[in-house]
Amino acid sequence: MAEKILRKIKLKIWRQENAQSKGYFDTYELENISTDASFLEMMDLLNEHLIMEGIDPVAFDHDCREGICGSCGLFINGRAHGPDNDITTCQLHMRKFREGATIVIEPWRAKSFPVIKDLMVDRSAFDIIQQAGGFITINTGSAVVANTILIDPKSAETAMDAASCIGCGACVAACKNSSAMLFVAAKVTHLANLPQGKPEAKKRAIQMAKKMDELGFGGCSNTGACEVECPKNISISTIATLNREYLSANVDQ
Amino acid sequence: MQTFESKIPDGPIKEKWKKHKESIKVVSPNNKMKLDIIVVGTGLAGGSAAASLAELGYNVKSFCYQDSPRRAHSIAAQGGINAAKNYQNDNDSVFRLFYDTIKGGDYRSREANVFRMAEVSGNIIDQCVAQGVPFAREYGGTLANRSFGGVLVSRTFYARGQTGQQLLLGSYAAMNRQIANGKIQLYARREMLDLVVIDGKAKGIITRNLITGEIERHGAHAVVIASGGYSNVFYLSTNAMGSNVSPVWQIYKKGAFFANPSYAQIHPTCIPVHGEYQSKLTLMSESLRNDGRIWVPKEKVDAIKLQFSEIKPNDIPEEKRDYYLERRYPSYGNLVPRDVASRAAKERCDAGFGVNSSGKAVFLDFAATIKERGKEEIEKKYGNLFQMYQKITDVNPYEEPMMIYPAIHYTMGGTWVDYNLMTTIPGLYAIGEANFSDHGANRLGASALMQGLADGYFILPYTIGNYLADEIQTPKINTNVKEFEDAENAIMERLKSVMLIQGSKTVDYFHKRLGQIMWDKVGMSRNEKGLKEAIEEIRTLRKEFWKDIRVPGSLNNINPELEKAGKTADFLELGELMARDALQRNESCGGHYREEFTTEEGEAKRDDENYSFVGAWEYKGEDSVPELHKEHLEFEYVKLTQRSYK
Ligand SMILES: Cc1cc2nc3c(=O)[nH]c(=O)nc-3n(C[C@H](O)[C@H](O)[C@H](O)COP(=O)(O)OP(=O)(O)OC[C@H]3O[C@@H](n4cnc5c(N)ncnc54)[C@H](O)[C@@H]3O)c2cc1C
Ligand code: SF4
Ligand code: FES
Numbered sequence: 062m063a064e065k066i067l068r069k070i071k072l073k074i075w076r077q078e079n080a081q082s083k084g085y086f087d088t089y090e091l092e093n094i095s096t097d098a099s100f101l102e103m104m105d106l107l108n109e110h111l112i113m114e115g116i117d118p119v120a121f122d123h124d125c126r127e128g129i130c131g132s133c134g135l136f137i138n139g140r141a142h143g144p145d146n147d148i149t150t151c152q153l154h155m156r157k158f159r160e161g162a163t164i165v166i167e168p169w170r171a172k173s174f175p176v177i178k179d180l181m182v183d184r185s186a187f188d189i190i191q192q193a194g195g196f197i198t199i200n201t202g203s204a205v206v207a208n209t210i211l212i213d214p215k216s217a218e219t220a221m222d223a224a225s226c227i228g229c230g231a232c233v234a235a236c237k238n239s240s241a242m243l244f245v246a247a248k249v250t251h252l253a254n255l256p257q258g259k260p261e262a263k264k265r266a267i268q269m270a271k272k273m274d275e276l277g278f279g280g281c282s283n284t285g286a287c288e289v290e291c292p293k294n295i296s297i298s299t300i301a302t303l304n305r306e307y308l309s310a311n312v313d314q
Numbered sequence: 315m316q317t318f319e320s321k322i323p324d325g326p327i328k329e330k331w332k333k334h335k336e337s338i339k340v341v342s343p344n345n346k347m348k349l350d351i352i353v354v355g356t357g358l359a360g361g362s363a364a365a366s367l368a369e370l371g372y373n374v375k376s377f378c379y380q381d382s383p384r385r386a387h388s389i390a391a392q393g394g395i396n397a398a399k400n401y402q403n404d405n406d407s408v409f410r411l412f413y414d415t416i417k418g419g420d421y422r423s424r425e426a427n428v429f430r431m432a433e434v435s436g437n438i439i440d441q442c443v444a445q446g447v448p449f450a451r452e453y454g455g456t457l458a459n460r461s462f463g464g465v466l467v468s469r470t471f472y473a474r475g476q477t478g479q480q481l482l483l484g485s486y487a488a489m490n491r492q493i494a495n496g497k498i499q500l501y502a503r504r505e506m507l508d509l510v511v512i513d514g515k516a517k518g519i520i521t522r523n524l525i526t527g528e529i530e531r532h533g534a535h536a537v538v539i540a541s542g543g544y545s546n547v548f549y550l551s552t553n554a555m556g557s558n559v560s561p562v563w564q565i566y567k568k569g570a571f572f573a574n575p576s577y578a579q580i581h582p583t584c585i586p587v588h589g590e591y592q593s594k595l596t597l598m599s600e601s602l603r604n605d606g607r608i609w610v611p612k613e614k615v616d617a618i619k620l621q622f623s624e625i626k627p628n629d630i631p632e633e634k635r636d637y638y639l640e641r642r643y644p645s646y647g648n649l650v651p652r653d654v655a656s657r658a659a660k661e662r663c664d665a666g667f668g669v670n671s672s673g674k675a676v677f678l679d680f681a682a683t684i685k686e687r688g689k690e691e692i693e694k695k696y697g698n699l700f701q702m703y704q705k706i707t708d709v710n711p712y713e714e715p716m717m718i719y720p721a722i723h724y725t726m727g728g729t730w731v732d733y734n735l736m737t738t739i740p741g742l743y744a745i746g747e748a749n750f751s752d753h754g755a756n757r758l759g760a761s762a763l764m765q766g767l768a769d770g771y772f773i774l775p776y777t778i779g780n781y782l783a784d785e786i787q788t789p790k791i792n793t794n795v796k797e798f799e800d801a802e803n804a805i806m807e808r809l810k811s812v813m814l815i816q817g818s819k820t821v822d823y824f825h826k827r828l829g830q831i832m833w834d835k836v837g838m839s840r841n842e843k844g845l846k847e848a849i850e851e852i853r854t855l856r857k858e859f860w861k862d863i864r865v866p867g868s869l870n871n872i873n874p875e876l877e878k879a880g881k882t883a884d885f886l887e888l889g890e891l892m893a894r895d896a897l898q899r900n901e902s903c904g905g906h907y908r909e910e911f912t913t914e915e916g917e918a919k920r921d922d923e924n925y926s927f928v929g930a931w932e933y934k935g936e937d938s939v940p941e942l943h944k945e946h947l948e949f950e951y952v953k954l955t956q957r958s959y960k
Contacts (some may be wrong), residue, residue, distance in 0.1 A: 124554040130385040196487035201366040204444035209457030221448040275651040
């Protein structure tokens with residue numbers, strides 16, 4: 062599709078000074094945006110204008126700008142990562158928007174992800190969940206030679222599918238219960254499918270799920286909204302794996 | 315107290331590391347518990363180091379500017395990681411990996427360091443598999459390999475097109491285990507702003523809390539810098555937006571020598587630039603060159619038609635295509651090293667054969683492979699890369715060839731370190747892309763991940779003990795001393811002064827202008843006149859920056875523009891040093907290509923007699939010219955030849 066110029070768009074953006082202050086929507090207009098520009102490049106342009114007008118630019122998280130670091134995450138027109146499938150916010154392009162469109166931009170909304178400024182939220186709860194068990198207990202230097210343990214390619218692929226999670230938090234933002242189930246299930250599924258991760262699989266499932274509850278994430282009611290918005294296509298079948306590990310662990314106890 | 319000695323152990327190359335390990339000091343478990351180590355960076359280098367040091371019992375403080383260690387720029391590495399496992403039975407060996415790396419680096423790296431990296435490469439794969447890294451597998455369950463540019467064997471391990479991500483999640487998981495154990499204290503959303511040196515030794519850092527704006531003091535018995543590379547000095551690069559030179563620059567100004575700053579790598583397969591507003595460039599993994607063929611039209615009329623979108627690439631018949639890499643380099647073909655492939659693309663485009671509207675693009679075509687082996691196989695190997703390409707360009711690469719162009723990707727230069735990875739400041743270490751050590755003037759594909767993890771898992775944890783063994787009597791570092799206070803005051807001063815200017819231009823304005831100077835005059839192709847102009851232009855731009863920059867917001871809140879301003883201010887100084895270094899090196903080698911020094915066929919021409927050295931720069935103060943120190947490189951095991959990939 063050839064490049065076009067959007068002569069005018071309207072942006073309705075959530076502004077919030079810091080975690081303590083109250084937020085509000087402000088509206089800005091932007092002219093002459095190339096449809097080949099990425100969404101975040103459009104935000105850069107907006108900020109350049111705001112700075113020149115003496116208005117505080119809009120803060121948002123981003124880093125790699127190629128869909129892999131998981132830093133970015135905007136709630137655009139009611140959808141986590143905006144109106145395109147299987148992508149992160151930084152991979153969204155302006156060709157998805159029409160001339161004259163009004164674009165509503167909000168931060169992730171979830172109790173466990175408090176807003177810290179404008180469109181930035183605190184996702185450290187995700188790190189804390191990982192610290193509760195999202196690893197294999199092995200010290201540097203104590204590994205066996207790699208090919209001693211064979212892994213059938215199918216298990217490796219299933220593990221890889223789940224391991225693709227970038228920790229962006231879109232699943233939580235998309236879920237009406239603000240559940241982190243998909244995120245937790247992805248890690249549990251990744252490691253449970255590998256022989257190296259099996260010994261701790263049950264313990265891992267229990268500890269991570271427990272931590273998730275403690276941190277105030279909601280329960281899962283199987284609406285599947287998470288899967289739809291997940292930029293990495295993490296399947297809700299991982300949640301079944303999590304449940305299986307979790308239940309069998311409880312039976313064992 | 316500065317030492318500029320490589321400290322390469324004596325003896326045959328195969329024995330050096332082993333003997334060295336046996337001879338260096340070890341710290342007892344009891345004493346390790348009393349020692350604090352700061353690690354700046356949570357990428358593959360910093361993450362693996364932090365986890366391994368904590369496992370050993372040291373108290374680690376880990377810093378990153380992102381909100382989580384898992385987001386370090388290493389996450390973006392796509393193609394793979396090298397290791398001399400010889401799983402393909404194609405006669406690979408530690409020596410061959412060593413040899414390829416020295417040759418690929420155009421004979422500008424240290425033999426001893428490179429050999430050690432090759433030696434531990436196999437352990438890295440073992441370690442990562444044990445952590446649960448889901449590498450690609452063969453049907454029988456063994457590990458799979460692919461080949462990468464610049465070598466004739468297949469030794470690259472990969473996890474789809476997401477190898478960096480998976481390796482990083484491995485070291486992140488190892489870190490998490492130690493965070494849970496209380497052995498790593500994590501400081502995310504922190505930016506290092508200076509190094510603190512007490513009695514000639516590194517004793518701590520000053521950071522800014524990026525949420526509250528608070529300036530913090532952190533003390534430790536040793537400091538490790540693992541802050542990554544500085545490609546963003548070019549503004550447009552494949553690096554993450556936040557990648558920066560600042561920690562490396564801060565320690566340079568405190569006395570750590572900066573080696574080979576001009577050695578920057580251009581990656582041949584990136585998505586071409588498309589507009590003024592562009593904020594970064596996206597890499598298409600080099601592994602694509604295994605199955606894609608690179609071409610431009612043979613005839614200029616066809617190129618012009620493509621530039622005006624009058625025809626489609628598939629309208630050009632086979633016999634009218636110029637597969638110029640296969641033509642010029644029959645033995646390596648599309649797999650020549652990065653610098654060679656990049657210059658060849660530039661040569662064709664400069665000659666008028668570029669294929670997009672700006673004339674700055676060539677084709678990377680998968681049609682032949684898809685026809686031969688089916689779409690599915692390509693999808694399995696590169697699915698996420700193809701998807702990424704389509705999302706950005708709106709072109710389906712299964713049906714039309716990709717368009718690519720070279721972009722700045724990696725910096726071989728960095729902080730000078732000795733064999734122990736210690737800088738010229740005692741107690742200060744540099745690992746990963748932040749140091750200069752293993753890639754000479756050009757890095758081979760899939761070797762950065764190997765180096766970062768070699769440094770962090772298997773080298774630093776040993777060598778740091780040699781220094782710390784003499785620090786066991788040193789109590790916890792008291793940060794209420796003059797040195798910390800002075801450093802903190804100097805930082806406050808700088809932050810305040812940048813906020814005070816309130817000029818008429820944004821940070822990006824200056825950064826873009828710097829990038830343009832760097833790309834035009836200190837980029838893929840350099841000459842004396844351009845480099846001298848660059849030095850002057852950068853100086854002028856720097857002055858303008860400090861007069862006319864506008865940084866909004868406040869010091870006590872989240873302020874991304876303030877962070878950017880600090881990084882850009884450092885880039886504005888670094889750019890000049892890069893030009894200076896490129897100017898003193900009157901030869902072409904690897905990524906450093908001087909138009910005055912080429913063979914008759916236009917290939918890079920080294921001058922081993924006069925330039926077989928590491929150029930390490932010592933900071934001499936703001937208005938003084940830095941001093942160049944030379945570490946002469948000796949080659950005992952590899953015979954120097956003109957690189958040839960024909
Ligand atoms: C797109 C892309 C693809 C690549 N693909 C490959 C590949 O396939 N194979 C390969 O071998 N190599 C590849 N590379 C190169 C490789 O990824 C990097 O060289 C390597 O990951 C660098 O790792 P690192 O640990 O040294 O630094 P990084 O991963 O860059 O980490 C830097 C760390 O330092 C922290 N930091 C930086 N500045 C500060 C500061 N001021 N204060 C506090 N913390 C700070 C950051 O937060 C981060 O945690 C690729 C690079 C790119 C850009
Ligand atoms: S599961 Fe998907 S949506 Fe959730 S954090 Fe991971 S990548 Fe993001
Ligand atoms: S910025 Fe890294 S995923 Fe979007």
